[in-house]
Amino acid sequence: MQGKKILVTGGTGYIGSHTIIELITQGYSVVCVDNCINSDKSSLMSIHQITGVSVPFFQVDLCDSYETKKIFTAHPDISGVIHFAALKAVGESVEKPILYFRNNLDALINVLDLSIQNGVKAFIFSSSCTVYGEVLKSPVDENTPLQAAESPYGRTKQIGEQIIEDSVKNEMTQSILLRYFNPAGAHPSGLLGESPINQPQNLVPVITETAIGKRDTMTVFGNDYETKDGSCIRDYIHVCDLARAHILALSYIFNGRQKVPVEIFNVGIGNGLTVLEVIKAFEKESGLRLKYKVGPRRPGDVVAIYSDHAKASKELGWYPQYNVNDIMRTAWAWEQKRQQR
Ligand code: NAD
Ligand code: WQD
Numbered sequence: 001m002q003g004k005k006i007l008v009t010g011g012t013g014y015i016g017s018h019t020i021i022e023l024i025t026q027g028y029s030v031v032c033v034d035n036c037i038n039s040d041k042s043s044l045m046s047i048h049q050i051t052g053v054s055v056p057f058f059q060v061d062l063c064d065s066y067e068t069k070k071i072f073t074a075h076p077d078i079s080g081v082i083h084f085a086a087l088k089a090v091g092e093s094v095e096k097p098i099l100y101f102r103n104n105l106d107a108l109i110n111v112l113d114l115s116i117q118n119g120v121k122a123f124i125f126s127s128s129c130t131v132y133g134e135v136l137k138s139p140v141d142e143n144t145p146l147q148a149a150e151s152p153y154g155r156t157k158q159i160g161e162q163i164i165e166d167s168v169k170n171e172m173t174q175s176i177l178l179r180y181f182n183p184a185g186a187h188p189s190g191l192l193g194e195s196p197i198n199q200p201q202n203l204v205p206v207i208t209e210t211a212i213g214k215r216d217t218m219t220v221f222g223n224d225y226e227t228k229d230g231s232c233i234r235d236y237i238h239v240c241d242l243a244r245a246h247i248l249a250l251s252y253i254f255n256g257r258q259k260v261p262v263e264i265f266n267v268g269i270g271n272g273l274t275v276l277e278v279i280k281a282f283e284k285e286s287g288l289r290l291k292y293k294v295g296p297r298r299p300g301d302v303v304a305i306y307s308d309h310a311k312a313s314k315e316l317g318w319y320p321q322y323n324v325n326d327i328m329r330t331a332w333a334w335e336q337k338r339q340q341r
Pocket of ligand 2: 088090127128129130181182183201202203204206218219220221222232233234275298301
């Protein structure tokens with residue numbers, strides 16, 4: 001795919017920045033847009049350090065259709081769009097649903113509309129396992145019926161998927177909806193990882209922030225679930241494995257292998273781990289004892305969800321290369337690096 005130009009929205013964020021590295025490594029040319037509401041431009045410096053490439057960057061709020069259009073005018077040869085840009089804090093979305101609907105849906109509609117108008121061939125969308133809602137059993141495959149979303153954030157992903165399905169039906173743009181499970185970990189170089197502006201609430205950064213002393217202790221949300229050790233089960237996927245799935249999704253469309261307007265793929269490693277197992281993996285990799293206590297269940301938590309990713313393996317040729325130990329090792333290396341800074 002030498003030279004094809006890809007617009008990455010939300011590209012200074014966690015998954016976007018790791019995906020840009022993978023795109024550059026695979027010979028794509030990249031344009032990045034982000035309004036830096038939950039990231040900063042330092043990730044572009046890390047991308048430069050790792051790849052030697054300075055990525056053209058637009059600091060634009062994608063809800064602003066006028067400013068967004070200028071990106072497509074400046075780069076009329078964009079062949080693919082990977083749309084990461086969104087707000088993602090589940091709890092905040094419950095408190096501020098309008099903010100989430102406005103930001104996540106307005107931005108999607110603007111980028112999608114301009115992609116279709118400008119003849120973009122491939123539109124890849126960051127969806128989430130959250131669209132499955134309270135599942136009755138795992139693993140979940142792409143045919144598992146969606147339940148009501150647990151939060152306005154989750155609803156923006158369900159509605160986002162529907163908007164795309166309706167909009168590309170009769171267009172030359174084809175789309176892939178990637179339903180991520182629990183992304184975690186950092187780039188193996190130690191130069192890039194998760195550094196959100198908002199305080200992270202996800203398990204892995206909470207663990208590393210506790211270990212480094214940014215938090216006094218952490219809470220395991222419940223140990224009375226019907227699981228092997230009583231804590232919830234999730235499917236943690238290394239961010240670099242996830243990044244690779246986007247490149248394979250682009251190739252799938254560019255090589256003419258996609259026969260329908262929209263395809264959906266689960267991207268998780270398919271291995272359910274409990275919260276306590278993740279903590280043990282951290283302790284093994286870091287050699288530290290983590291300060292944690294067991295607290296009550298977190299409202300809205302699903303007992304267990306993990307993926308069946310057979311479709312992504314069969315169609316895209318995607319197989320995870322990292323495990324939970326790699327996730328914890330790279331996440332911990334990144335936390336220590338941030339501390340030095
Ligand atoms: P992130 O917050 O690190 O990255 C998202 C980026 O989008 C941020 O840099 C933010 O500044 C930018 N952004 C938000 N609204 C914008 C707007 N209106 N205009 C321009 N830029 C805007 O989050 P992430 O973890 O990298 O997530 C990327 C995508 O993947 C999101 O769509 C998220 O919903 C989805 N997702 C994330 C997870 C996860 O656990 N990290 C899981 C499933 C799906
Ligand atoms: C994982 C497990 C917690 C923090 C969220 C979104 C989902 C998707 C992925 C975007 C759970 C437990 C956590 C802590 C804990 N994101 N935990 N103590 O809730 O599976 O999914 O991120 O689309 O939509 O909901 O991820 O990392 O918050 O939690 O015990 O301090 O860790 O209860 O069992 P979750 P998480």
